[in-house]
Amino acid sequence: MYELILMLSLGLLFLFLGWRIWKKEQITLIISYHYQKVSEENKKYYTEEIGKSIIFMGIGMLLTGIINFISKRVFGWLFFTIFITLGFIKLLKAQKKYNDGIF
Numbered sequence: 563m564y565e566l567i568l569m570l571s572l573g574l575l576f577l578f579l580g581w582r583i584w585k586k587e588q589i590t591l592i593i594s595y596h597y598q599k600v601s602e603e604n605k606k607y608y609t610e611e612i613g614k615s616i617i618f619m620g621i622g623m624l625l626t627g628i629i630n631f632i633s634k635r636v637f638g639w640l641f642f643t644i645f646i647t648l649g650f651i652k653l654l655k656a657q658k659k660y661n662d663g664i665f
Contacts (some may be wrong), residue, residue: 584613
């Protein structure tokens, strides 16, 4: 039960933050050195990519909690691994493309 509450809470937090970064273009939710080199004309595309990546990770967290709670097994952690890994790869690609590097 605690796992469900924790994963749902984290998933919802990631969904909320991803939505704020993507739709509201609230770039300040990202650590400043991650967007120092992002040009003003690329800000919209950068926040969209980063926000979607974070939302993707949040969906993985939600699925992990729900699947583990329903199945009483650890199958949900497979979803967690897949969604976090793919979301992180997408996030790194956006960093490299718009910020001229990972950092």
